[in-house]
Amino acid sequence: xxxxxILFYVFSFWFIAASLAMIFSRNAAKAVLFLILAFFSAASIxxxxxxxxxxxxxxxxxxxxxxxxxxxxxxxxNIDKSSLRAKFASxxxxxxxxxxxxxxxxxxxxGNNQFGLEMMAAPARHAADxxxxxxxxxxxxxxxxxxxxxxxxxxxxxxxxxxxxxxxxEGNRKTQNIAEQVSVKAKDRVYLVSITTPNKEGK
Amino acid sequence: MIAFxxxxxxxxxxxxxxxxxxxxxxxxxxxLVMPLMLVVAYxxxxxRKVIGYMQLRVGPNRVGPKGWLQPIADALKLxxxxxxxxSKANIYLFLLAPVLAIAPAIAIWAVxxxxxxxxxxxxxxxxxxxxAIGSVGVYGIILAGWASNSKYPLxxxxxxxxxxxxxxxxxxxxxxxxxxxxxxxxxxxxxMAQKGSILNWYWIPLFPMMIIFFISAxxxxxxxxxxxxxxxxxxxxxxxxxxxxxxxxxxxxxEYANMIFMAVLAVILFFGGWHxxxxxxxxxxxxxxxxxxxxxxxxxxxxxxxLYLWIRATFPRFRYDQIMRLSWKVFLPWTIVxxxxxxxxxxLKIGPWF
Numbered sequence: 352x353x354x355x356x357i358l359f360y361v362f363s364f365w366f367i368a369a370s371l372a373m374i375f376s377r378n379a380a381k382a383v384l385f386l387i388l389a390f391f392s393a394a395s396i397x398x399x400x401x402x403x404x405x406x407x408x409x410x411x412x413x414x415x416x417x418x419x420x421x422x423x424x425x426x427x428x429n430i431d432k433s434s435l436r437a438k439f440a441s442x443x444x445x446x447x448x449x450x451x452x453x454x455x456x457x458x459x460x461x462g463n464n465q466f467g468l469e470m471m472a473a474p475a476r477h478a479a480d481x482x483x484x485x486x487x488x489x490x491x492x493x494x495x496x497x498x499x500x501x502x503x504x505x506x507x508x509x510x511x512x513x514x515x516x517x518x519x520x521e522g523n524r525k526t527q528n529i530a531e532q533v534s535v536k537a538k539d540r541v542y543l544v545s546i547t548t549p550n551k552e553g554k
Numbered sequence: 555m556i557a558f559x560x561x562x563x564x565x566x567x568x569x570x571x572x573x574x575x576x577x578x579x580x581x582x583x584x585x586l587v588m589p590l591m592l593v594v595a596y597x598x599x600x601x602r603k604v605i606g607y608m609q610l611r612v613g614p615n616r617v618g619p620k621g622w623l624q625p626i627a628d629a630l631k632l633x634x635x636x637x638x639x640x641s642k643a644n645i646y647l648f649l650l651a652p653v654l655a656i657a658p659a660i661a662i663w664a665v666x667x668x669x670x671x672x673x674x675x676x677x678x679x680x681x682x683x684x685x686a687i688g689s690v691g692v693y694g695i696i697l698a699g700w701a702s703n704s705k706y707p708l709x710x711x712x713x714x715x716x717x718x719x720x721x722x723x724x725x726x727x728x729x730x731x732x733x734x735x736x737x738x739x740x741x742x743x744x745x746m747a748q749k750g751s752i753l754n755w756y757w758i759p760l761f762p763m764m765i766i767f768f769i770s771a772x773x774x775x776x777x778x779x780x781x782x783x784x785x786x787x788x789x790x791x792x793x794x795x796x797x798x799x800x801x802x803x804x805x806x807x808x809e810y811a812n813m814i815f816m817a818v819l820a821v822i823l824f825f826g827g828w829h830x831x832x833x834x835x836x837x838x839x840x841x842x843x844x845x846x847x848x849x850x851x852x853x854x855x856x857x858x859x860x861l862y863l864w865i866r867a868t869f870p871r872f873r874y875d876q877i878m879r880l881s882w883k884v885f886l887p888w889t890i891v892x893x894x895x896x897x898x899x900x901x902l903k904i905g906p907w908f
Contacts, residue, residue, distance in 0.1 A: 483678065
């Protein structure tokens with residue numbers, strides 16, 4: 352077994368183990384952490400496949416931002432475990448059916464019939480000076496520039512929509528006037544009064 | 555270097571392939587981490603001394619000559635102290651949090667080029683690696699706050715998570731301008747692109763970005779005046795209220811390693827990395843040619859590290875909402891405008907940078 356293969360099996364093992372642990376974990380925060388471990392393992396496998404830009408993006412976007420917000424939400428929620436467990440039995444049959452269908456579909460689509468070595472040969476190794484990010488950027492900004500720009504505009508619209516939704520009730524908001532706060536002088540807040548204090552004799 | 559490895563190979567024939575790769579990487583990592591920890595220790599000493607003199611005190615001066623052994627004494631003290639676990643704290647996550655804080659703080663150093671050809675790893679995408687690994691560091695703080703089962707750490711963690719996520723965006727945009735000028739996301743290439751003279755460094759075309767980057771670095775590393783995460787007067791010690799002994803020391807190490815890293819990164823991106831400031835000047839260039847590049851890099855970084863301490867001793871703490879406003883309403887528009895400015899400069903080929 353070559354060094355690459357050993358690494359591949361190590362990362363795959365951690366990927367599968369972390370995914371399973373994430374599903375079976377009872378503590379939501381631990382589940383998030385196992386999911387992060389799964390993301391890292393997936394990123395490592397992608398790096399072995401010479402897709403380092405995708406791998407780093409996975410860590411940057413999902414681990415660095417999305418999962419932080421997940422953990423954020425979990426911290427804020429007070430999850431009532433008993434109410435979740437009470438409905439477990441009633442959801443179990445439906446859940447099992449859905450799980451079985453998904454597993455069957457994935458086996459059909461991702462199985463050896465489509466992605467086996469007979470169908471797809473192992474990709475050839477690139478030379479050491481092969482730059483994944485340069486190749487990707489050239490594709491993205493020449494052949495696929497219009498879809499890329501459209502996706503960007505779509506995201507911009509989503510951002511604007513989200514902000515507008517939040518800012519609907521104009522009258523109901525309390526805002527600060529930062530300029531006013533910054534330009535405040537000591538005189539506006541505190542003013543000193545000179546009082547003649549009586550001496551020992553009371554005069 | 556290659557001759558050296560061939561000599562080693564001739565001496566120990568089985569030292570080849572995977573084992574050799576792992577051993578060499580390990581040796582490089584140790585050669586990087588050991589000096590780093592020493593610098594962290596003496597950076598804390600420098601911080602106490604510098605702030606002491608700025609506040610008309612002398613700072614630590616009792617342990618060893620002029621207090622030089624103070625960081626060693628501190629380390630010994632922290633190592634021998636008891637680690638207290640809060641009741642009902644989640645022990646595993648409580649102990650995992652410091653590890654998650656220090657691991658990215660050290661791993662991020664792997665791609666830093668200290669001199670021409672002096673690095674642990676020369677990644678093709680090292681700047682993205684820096685961003686990705688840097689964004690992982692937030693888990694240490696969030697988990698510490700959550701696992702402590704205590705109010706102040708939770709508040710500190712909430713503040714920190716929102717701050718770090720918003721300032722990462724600003725840093726990301728500021729770095730885009732650097733990438734646009736250098737035409738590469740490889741830190742090595744970014745430094746090489748600044749070769750020539752002090753006028754070729756990116757602090758001139760990217761002056762506002764440099765300031766934004768440095769201020770964002772202050773926020774990312776929880777430094778004053780943006781240290782609301784551990785604002786002593788409001789939430790005691792923030793995320794590490796419940797940590798004692800070595801577990802606290804690990805957070806401390808991570809924070810200072812991150813600070814030094816941000817100083818070095820600022821030098822690499824905006825101040826020519828290992829290039830000498832006398833390049834291109836008639837006699838000085840030849841006169842200073844003997845100085846190794848790493849000395850220049852460290853000297854320039856030291857200035858930024860001093861700036862951290864200077865700023866801490868000068869400014870009062872920002873209010874939380876003011877920091878948020880600074881990020882979203884001031885820095886982010888500036889960075890986006892500057893991306894267009896840089897695009898224009900690239901098209902019109904202004905200056906020696908393109």
